[in-house]
Each structure stands twice: as C-alpha cells, then as structure tokens.
Amino acid sequence: MRPLRAPTWLVVCAVVAASIASIPLVYLAVRASEAGITTIAETLGRGRVLQFTLNSLGLAAAVTLASLVVGTAVAWVLTRVRVPFPRVWLLFSALPLAVPSYLASYGWLVVFPTMNGFFAAWLLMTAVCTPYVTLPVAAAFRAVSADMEGIARTLGHGPVRAFFAVTWPQVRPAAAAGALLVCLYTLSDFGLVSMLRFQTLTWGINAAYGASFDRNQAAILALLLVAIALIVVAGERRSRKFAPAGSARMARPRVVSRTFLLALLPLVVASPLVGVAIPLGGLAARLFQAETLREIDPTRLLTAVGSTLGVAVLAAVCAVVLALPIAALAARYRGRLAMTIESLGMIGHALPGIVVGLSLVFFALAVVPSLYQSVAVLVFGYVVLFLPKSIGTVRAGISAVPPRLASVARTLGLSPWQAWWRVTARLAMPSVGVGALLVAIATMKELPATLLLRPTGVTTLATELWSRTVIFEFGAAAPYAAALVLVAALPAVALSGVRGLAREEL
Incomplete structure (x- = not known):
C-alpha cells in the first residue's frame, strides 16, 4: 500500500530540482509583469495570437495521437510478433531520433520545394516523434506476460478486447509518458514549422524577438505556451494509473503468416522512411548538385564532434540526477505537492530554446555573472x-517496480534510502538509461539555446550546420549534417540495446 506521506529527503530533493527547472518561468513572469495587465490582455486578444494558439493545439493533438497509435503498434509488432532480425528492426525504429526536425524538413523541401502547411508539418513531426512512444512501450511490452490475454480469450473476449482489457492497462504509463514527450516537443518546435511555413506560437515568439525585439510580448506568448503545457501535463496525469506489476515470465513472440508479416512491416518502416531516408536522400541530392564541394576542414569538424559529444554527456548525467527525485515522487505519491513539483519539472520542454536561452542569460548576469558564457550555463540550459x-x-520505470519489494528490503535492516537505492533504483535502471539517452540525443540537435549560451569559440555540429545553411552554403553544410546524424545515431543505437528494449532472436 502506498505511504500517505513522502519522505522528507525525497520532497526536499524534488523541490530543489523543480526550482532549478522553473528558472525560465520566473524570467517570463518578470518580463510579463513589466508589460502590465492592459498589454497582456491586448496581446492575448489579437486575432493572430488566437490563430497561432489554434495551430499549435491542432498540430500537437494530431501528432500526439498519430505517434501514440503508430508507436504502440510498432512496439507490439517488434515484441509480440516473430520477425527476422528483430534487433535491426528496433534499431531502424529508433533512427528518427537522430534527425533534427529542421534537418528532416530541409531534406523534404529539397525533394518537394512546394511542401508546406499543416499536413506537411503533421507528417514530418509524427515521423520524427514516433520513437518517443515506440521505445518505452516496447520496454513495457517486454515486461508484460501474454498469458493473461490468453485467459481473457478463453473467457470469450476477442483479441482486440483482450488486449485493451489486460495488456493495455499495464503498458499505459509508458505510452502516456511517451505521448507527453511528443506533445511537449511539438508545442516547442520551431525549426520544422518555420521551414514549412506553418505559423504556431513558437513562430510568433521568435517573430516577436527577431522583428521588433519585443521581449515583453514574446514573454506573454511564452507564458501562454507554458499554460498549455501545464494543462497537457495535468491531463496526462489524470489519465495515468499505476500499472500492476508485470509477470516475471516474458512474452514469447508469436509466429504469423508471411502475408500478415509483410502487411505489418510497412508500418515499422514508415517512420524511418519519412523521418530519415527521404531527408538524407534530399541532403545527398543537394550535395551532389553543388557546383563545387568545399574542402572539409577535418580539425574544425572533429572539434565540433567533440564539443557535441561532451555537452551531450554532461547534460544527460545532470538531467538524470535532477529527474530522479521528481520522478520518484510522482511515481509513488499523490497530492498537490507532488503534482506541482512534477508540473514544474515538465514545463521546460514546452518552451522554445530561444526563451530558455534568454532566461538563463538574464539569470547568469543577475546571479552568477562569472559563469556567463560558460559551459556550465550551456549545460544548465540543456x-x-x-x-x-x-x-x-x-x-514509468519506477512505477513498474512493486513497492512491496522496498518494504521487504526494509525488513532486512536497510534504511529507506538504502532500500530505495538498492531495490527501486536498480530495477528502474533501464528506464533511467533510456531517459539519459533521450536527453543526449536532444542535446546534440538543439540549436537556438546553443547559439545564445555557448561560450565564445565553442561550436557544435548544430551551430556549424546552421551557420552554413543561413548563407545557403548547402554543400559546405552537408558534412556537418551527416556528422550530426551519425553522432546522434550513437545513443539511438544504444537505445535499441538497453535491457528491456532489445530482445534475443528466438
């Protein structure tokens, strides 16, 4: 039975982590307060702001629903159906994580220059975001036995009804966590929607900063985005239920007919094809169309690769350390305090990089000026x-660990901290690894915050790519784009090998 009150040490750690994550919110509140109530009301009442909001909500809802359906279906195929070379297919399903959204849209525009609007943004964003659902749901499927589905079938339930009655409640927390990431990522994306000329709130925020440098107006729009994100987080929490413990006996993939298998595989390759193969093909076409290929500077390229890997590792480690107390509190305890702490921890992902970057510039200059334009502030932004x-x-990983295991450890003489670390944390370690790898991949691809916060002279693959594409040096940008995809693919490959995700070929 879940304790009524969380341990003090866990609450304190979670509050500290949430406070750190809420720094951009404080910055936005200060900027918005400078504008005054009248300006806020006028800004929110403009027709274009309403259109931006509806576009953002519509795109986020469509992408989240499509990613949830496709990602869950792909995870089911890769874990419950006997397919040839399952690890290779799982790796392919994770590859879209290695392609930045702005790079995916650029590759498609090379092939289809007139591509724009809602449908184009929905298609490409869904392809890029589907792995956020596929990977955690695949891990959840691997921890759930199929025996209960068989029992439900003997009671007269059809296969679909048996799945939703027995299996879905156990994988729902992982699916909800993935869907939440998809929704927040879609709300905060700027590169893809701007290249496809679909105006969302992030487009309006960037326009406010870039055109008139109106920080107050941009802060008001960003706060509106934060409010939407908080509603999304609250909705995900309301739909979340603590999953029952999975069976220790893993489900064995079933053998299906070759016709049915051939009908399923296009579903698995859809996301890698749309999000990886076609964009890289477009990039290669642009490279070969260039009249001359500029000489590659190996030293500059290797320096950018080293900087990209270094900040990604630092960001992943720091993010996991801060996430552990918040995730543990949200997984084991309920109440307003736990809900508030989790919500504060989740809002950063709904903010555009430019907003987070400017807020940390403001924070560094006001509080720790000695750290301004340092690697520490850059990693902090990530x-x-x-x-x-x-x-x-x-x-999701902590929720899947039965609380009674920690209680048994307590009866053996371990302290609450020791029981949590030795039992809960270790059993949830695969999910912790997935979280770290997801942060590393996102860090490698981040552009706006990197441009604002990076120390002088420090470049990453994303900034090198951007600096060449803005002056239309597509041939010179190609090596950095290829290197970025390859480097970001490393943690994507690691994701496919995390225990609980990849399965042995049977």
Whole structure:
C-alpha cells in the first residue's frame, strides 16, 4: 500500500530540482509583469495570437495521437510478433531520433520545394516523434506476460478486447509518458514549422524577438505556451494509473503468416522512411548538385564532434540526477505537492530554446555573472529544456517496480534510502538509461539555446550546420549534417540495446 506521506529527503530533493527547472518561468513572469495587465490582455486578444494558439493545439493533438497509435503498434509488432532480425528492426525504429526536425524538413523541401502547411508539418513531426512512444512501450511490452490475454480469450473476449482489457492497462504509463514527450516537443518546435511555413506560437515568439525585439510580448506568448503545457501535463496525469506489476515470465513472440508479416512491416518502416531516408536522400541530392564541394576542414569538424559529444554527456548525467527525485515522487505519491513539483519539472520542454536561452542569460548576469558564457550555463540550459525526457521515462520505470519489494528490503535492516537505492533504483535502471539517452540525443540537435549560451569559440555540429545553411552554403553544410546524424545515431543505437528494449532472436 502506498505511504500517505513522502519522505522528507525525497520532497526536499524534488523541490530543489523543480526550482532549478522553473528558472525560465520566473524570467517570463518578470518580463510579463513589466508589460502590465492592459498589454497582456491586448496581446492575448489579437486575432493572430488566437490563430497561432489554434495551430499549435491542432498540430500537437494530431501528432500526439498519430505517434501514440503508430508507436504502440510498432512496439507490439517488434515484441509480440516473430520477425527476422528483430534487433535491426528496433534499431531502424529508433533512427528518427537522430534527425533534427529542421534537418528532416530541409531534406523534404529539397525533394518537394512546394511542401508546406499543416499536413506537411503533421507528417514530418509524427515521423520524427514516433520513437518517443515506440521505445518505452516496447520496454513495457517486454515486461508484460501474454498469458493473461490468453485467459481473457478463453473467457470469450476477442483479441482486440483482450488486449485493451489486460495488456493495455499495464503498458499505459509508458505510452502516456511517451505521448507527453511528443506533445511537449511539438508545442516547442520551431525549426520544422518555420521551414514549412506553418505559423504556431513558437513562430510568433521568435517573430516577436527577431522583428521588433519585443521581449515583453514574446514573454506573454511564452507564458501562454507554458499554460498549455501545464494543462497537457495535468491531463496526462489524470489519465495515468499505476500499472500492476508485470509477470516475471516474458512474452514469447508469436509466429504469423508471411502475408500478415509483410502487411505489418510497412508500418515499422514508415517512420524511418519519412523521418530519415527521404531527408538524407534530399541532403545527398543537394550535395551532389553543388557546383563545387568545399574542402572539409577535418580539425574544425572533429572539434565540433567533440564539443557535441561532451555537452551531450554532461547534460544527460545532470538531467538524470535532477529527474530522479521528481520522478520518484510522482511515481509513488499523490497530492498537490507532488503534482506541482512534477508540473514544474515538465514545463521546460514546452518552451522554445530561444526563451530558455534568454532566461538563463538574464539569470547568469543577475546571479552568477562569472559563469556567463560558460559551459556550465550551456549545460544548465540543456538540462532545463530536456529534463522532461528523463522525468517521463524514469517515472514509468519506477512505477513498474512493486513497492512491496522496498518494504521487504526494509525488513532486512536497510534504511529507506538504502532500500530505495538498492531495490527501486536498480530495477528502474533501464528506464533511467533510456531517459539519459533521450536527453543526449536532444542535446546534440538543439540549436537556438546553443547559439545564445555557448561560450565564445565553442561550436557544435548544430551551430556549424546552421551557420552554413543561413548563407545557403548547402554543400559546405552537408558534412556537418551527416556528422550530426551519425553522432546522434550513437545513443539511438544504444537505445535499441538497453535491457528491456532489445530482445534475443528466438
């Protein structure tokens, strides 16, 4: 039975982590308060703001629903159906994580220059985001036995009804965590929607900063985005139920007919095809169309690769450390305090990188000026932006660990901290690893916050790519784009090998 009150040490750690994550919110509140109530009301009442809001909500809802359906279906195929080379298919399903959304849209525009609007943004965003659902749901499927479905079938339930009655409640927390990441990522994305000319709130925020440098107006729009994100987090929490413990006996994949298997595989390859193969094909076409290929500077390229890997590792470690207490509190305890702490931890991912970057510039200059334009502030910005990626997956992993195991450890003489660390944390470690890898991938691809916070002279693959594409040097940008995809693919490959995700070929 879940304790009524959380341990003090856990609450304190979670409050500290949530406070760190809420720094951009404080900045936005200060900026919005400077504008005054009248300006806020006028800004929110404009027709274009309403249109931006509806576009953001519509795109986020459509992408989240499509990613949830496709990601769950792909996870089911890869874990419950006997397919040839299952690890290779799981790796392919994770590859879209290695392609930045702005790079995916650029590759498609090379092939289809007139591509724009809602449908284009929905298609590409769904392809890029589907792995956020596929990977955690695949891990959940691996921890759930199929025996109960068989029992439900003997009671007269059809296969679909048996799945939703027995299996779905056990994998729902992982699916909800993945869907939440998809929704927040879609709300905060700027590169893809701007290249496809679909105006959302992030487009309006960037326009306010870039055109008139109106920070107050941009802060008001960003606060509106935060409010939407908080509603999304609250809705995900309301739909979340603590999953029953999975069976220790793993489900064995079933053998299906070759015709049925051939009908399922296109579903698995749809996301990698749309999100990886076609964009990279477009990039290669642009490269070969260039009249001359500029000489590659190996030293500059290797320096960018080293910087990208270094900040990604630091951000992943720091994000996991901050996510652990928040995720543990949200997974084991209920109440307003736990809900508030989790909500504060999740809002950073709904903010555009430019907003988080400017808020940390403001914070560094006001509080710790000695750290301004340092690697520490850059990594801190990544942690604030991508902390939700760790919170969602770690929370799902902790929720799947039966609380009674820690209680048994307590009866053996362990303290609450020791029982939590030796039992709960270790059993949830695969999910912790998934969260760290997701943060690393997102860090490698992040652009706006990197441009604002990076120390002078420090470049990443994303900034090198951006600096060349803005002046239309597509041939020179190609090596950095290829290197970015390859480097980001490393943690994507690791994701497919995390215990609980990849399965042995049977």
